[in-house]
Amino acid sequence: MNHLKASLMDGAGNSFIVFNLIDERQKELFTDYFSPLSRPEIAKELCEKSQWSPIDGLVLLEKAAPNSSWNFEWDFYNSDGSSAEMCGNAARCIGSFAFANKISPENHQFKTIAGLISAHVLSATDVEVGMTPIVDSLWHQSLKTPLGDVFFNFINSGVPHCVISVAEPLNHEKLRPLAQELRKPSYFAPNGANITFIFEQETDVLQSVSFERGVEDFTLACGTGAVASAVSYLGPNSLEPNKIVTVHVPGGELIVKFAEDRPYLRGPVRHIKDIDFIKK
Known part of the structure; x- marks a missing residue:
């Protein structure tokens, strides 16, 4: 194979460009094609400025370290070039x-900054992943902002989420000023947080939307946001085995269930297209 290849993938409305750098020849071609750009610069270029923009993230698959129990590792970047611990x-x-x-x-495992992720391919368009255990949650928190007091739960579902429950169906434009305010560096220092809003449509059925760190806008879907929404909704002592919460995001429907010590995220996956990068 003498040219660089990538795939555009979609998960419930979240789009990603994927390169297989496990293949040594593809890794060489990737380095040659994008030189002298750094990986954060490549992510920003592809996600924000290319003919396929907007794309939510760049994923680079790499070989697992020798004698690893997992199948491969990934290097993930948001559209602004920032690295993220995890993306559901x-x-x-x-x-x-x-x-x-x-x-x-x-059924396989791969390594992220957040930890090991297990993947279960149920069909070509239906995939479930076992996320990392929920850690570092803070319950019943409050903040004073110029827009008023904010009450939230802070849930780390692989990446940090400030989860705010609202009393009416989600209106993105009404929620945008608060989301933008809470993304300022003065809140959740030093790393910031995703701002996720939830509305209970009925028992164990939520509407959710996330204003994502590194994208700096509401996205069609946020997997870690869906998990954080379900955890926040159920509360600190309610992670029952086999409990299922349906989360409606702008891009579709995600299913969050709890088993053993961790959440599982299930939903639609779509291969959009393959891309050939041919250096001129």
Whole structure:
């Protein structure tokens, strides 16, 4: 293979561009094609300025360290070039990509900054991932802002989320000023947080939307946001085994369930297209 290849993937409305750098030849071509740009610069260029923009993130698959128990590792970047510990919908897309490209079997594990993720490919368009255990949650928090007092739960579902429950169906434009305010550096220092709003449509059914760190806007779906929404909704002592919460995001429906010591995220995956990068 003498040219660089990538795939565009979609997970419930979240889009990602994926490169298989496990393949040594592809890794060489990637380095040559994008030199002298750094990986954060490549992410920003592809996600914000390319003919395929806007894209929510860049995912680079890399070999696992020798004698590892997992199948491969990933290097993930938001559209602004910032690195993220985890991305739930990207993880589901990568599970599908790895299986379709014969990198891994239907059930496999890969390593992220947040920890090991297990992927279960149920079909070509349906993937479930086992997320990392929920840690560092803070319950019943409050903040004073110029827009008024804010009451929230702080949930780390692989990345940090400030989860705010509202009393009416979610209106993005009404919620935008508060989300933008809470993304300022003076809040949740030093790393900031995603701002996630939830509305209970009925028992165990939520509407959710996340203003994502590194994208700096509401996105069509946020996998870690869906998990954080479910955890926040159920409360600190309510992570019952086999409990299921349905989370409606702008891009579709995600299912969050709890088993053993961790949440599982299930939802739709779609391969949009393959891209050839041919250096002129």
